[in-house]
Amino acid sequence: MMRVAFVSNVVFPFVKGGAEKRIHEIGTRLAANGHDITVYGRHFWDGPKETTHEGMTLRAVASETELYSDDRRSITEALDFAARSIPPLRRHLRANEHDVVVVSVFPYFPVLTTKLASLGTDIPLVTTWHEIWGDYWEEYLGYLAPFGKFTERLTARTPQHPIAVSGNTADRLATIGPERDDITIVPNGIDVDQIQTAPRPETSYDVLFAGRLIEHKNVDLLLDAFDKVAGSHDATLGVIGDGPQKSRLEAQRDALTHSDRVDFLGFLDDYEDVLGQMRAADVFASPSTREGFGLTFAEALAANCTVIAADHPDSAADEVIGDAGFLVKPNVDSLSNILGRTLNGAQPAQSPSKRAQQYDWDTVADQAEQAYQRAIDGS
Template identity: 30%
Template structure:
């Protein structure tokens, strides 16, 4: 382990409302943050929901000590669980008494994040708050008409502002997300700070060879959720000229899988679409490396770690022109943006890339890899570590 030079190692408490083994960007970030800070010599504790029924418990893990709280299932989501404030407040107070954290890092303004933040403020402990969330992410799980969902979203933004304004530092992965937090949550100082990526994990190892697939592969990876608009990608695949012989691999699980499978049958694409389901890290890495093109049609991405992972594997991209995704595309250099929810435009951009000669396709992939350098995981860890110690970092007023 590496002790921070000239500084006493910290006891860090990370509060996460979604955490490993959940599959989403916030859960992945929290796990990688904990693992990275442990490797830098800090005593890391994570407080997160329990994955099933039962009371709170603590487990030692490679990334630190994980404290699981009593949680309740949500009938509209296959794995997401919530912690009720009156069931966790006392345990959080006892956790603070036992752990005695030097700094707290909350990953949301909901449930655990809110209660941990308020307890830290009450005790005078430094708080860093990171937002990974857009209220629109909840829409598929709310069985209400759109007008009522809009009211919930406005209240959620206001709640975010009320809670996170009490933190010492507020961060979010991209400048666009920081701008949204200013406009809707009225937070005036938000530091755009990438979630970070260890690009070397997705590069070819010395001597490693990936055999080219018999036909071009378009890849999607992520939650199979409504806001990811995977149905638009499937429609676009049906529009791509048959002579390109393109197939689609879909990695991930989620609530819309059955409707997507029905769409594939309806469009007679059964021999061209493969649902790989939830896969381990090694299988996901191989999927990135064999793909000819990565597509992200989601319209509520605060950063999109899976896109950064695909780019780390030297893969060209076609991304929706929405939220933070435009920051990951240099038009015509590493890929293209397409008009959100426009399957015809997506099909045209996919066709344009997949029709390129092999050397130009590889050049686009290399450009993707170069663009990832600005999102170094090591740089992200160093910046958060400095924030934990209270060192000044330039924040952005948006």
């Protein structure tokens, strides 16, 4: 039996997001296999500061608070959580209550303080790297970008057992910190059965996008590309998601020749509503140029969509979809060309649903369990 401690300022399902969902899915499966699992986080749940949830112990080390400031993750919140986590972590680690502690890297500071809390013990620190931001810090933080880059590099160079969610992320991590051979790849996961049984919606779309409406997702390219082919294919496009570019993108939609074929659905609170839309769509298109993994690609594969993604060095889309989808240059002409072909029935070489099986949470949890055990063993 392993005694695993996860450190995450947000805890699923009380706050919904990819990194915290990964902890939940892996943690609950490890707990079901007889391991002792504790999650240190903010007190987002009702009831006492320490409680049990689906076989895991949840331990609040800080109170609930706002996570975002001006549509960006709050640096103050991250620093506050990191600082408040030190005393309880240090107390429980020194009492030898855990064999390994696992920290999601973003927002970085908890990695540094967890390492500080573990000093004087033999308990290994495992980190999970979802992506490497690099030059993206300039877009995200502006004049504060050097601070972001420094923090990312400092975190990467902290002694750890690093896990990356893709080979792309691992390669980028190796340029700022650990040796590439020391990085273990454990992908993000999906619940294949849940996706393939999600109820289909009353209103569906031929082409679907799902994701945050931010610049590097390149939804503007998708709108223009779709407009070029919509007339000759009698197709419709649904855009799921919200974000700072929503108003601008809606204005762009209104100027399209086939604007009546495009609907913005906003953020869908019920995850199964997103999955149902994927099941009902023929094509899932996301020309995003920055994806540390690309979870929506895996979900769309499981829904048996024909997936179209951007071929870009900052995206792991090629790893995720393999031969079960199509990669295009992130420009309107390339995207409209492949959209037209897929709407005419072009199929990828490999079955999308078959490809998706390797990302099922059961498989991912087994890989994570092996990685945590290797860290404990020192190998």
